[in-house]
Amino acid sequence: MVPQPDPTLQYYHLGDFELQSSEILPSAFTAYRTYGSTINPCVLYPTWFSGKVVAGNEWLISTPSHPYRRALDPAKYFIVIPALFGNSESTSPFNTSGPKGGAHLPKTTYYDNVCAQHPLLTVGLGITDQIAVVGWSMGAGQTTRT
Structure with missing residues (x-):
């Protein structure tokens, strides 16, 4: 059974996205979630290799259920968590069809x-x-790329 996308995820559509290898990732998109207000300073908090926005990358963020034990406070920061390509939330083998989908997704x-x-x-x-x-x-x- 294919997992259903989380309704709190948002998607930024990149179109046909040229990769560092010069290959094209067709109809690429980045899944993400935000916390806080855009009037606050932004903290970009990308996922790790096996991490997902929906389950796992929120342990540093203050939430109503954990208001005091988290380092990133949405009352002070606009927090953006983008998902990596290939992690199943952004463009990934399982959600890309056609000749560059599945196991043929470009690296x-x-x-x-x-x-x-x-x-x-x-x-x-x-x-x-x-x-x-x-x-x-x-x-x-990802934080070291300028």
Whole structure:
């Protein structure tokens, strides 16, 4: 059974997205979730290799059920959690059909994910300044790209 998408996820459509390898990821999209207000400084908090936006990447964020034990407070920051290509929430083998779908999905890199996150922030969400990037594991690897 194919899992149903989480209704709290949002999607930024990239169109046919050119990868670092020069291959095209057809009809690419980045899944993401936000917390807080866009008037606050932005914290980009990308997922790690096996992490998902829906389950796993929220342990640093204050929520109504955990208001005091989290490092990222939506009352102070606009928090954006984008999902990596291939993690099943963003463009992935299971949700891409055609000749480049399934096992034929082009390989993606840190660079590709960071390049996809840039238009999500700047065009999709209108964030152009006051951005910090935090993460751990593969999410931390994305913080080093300038």
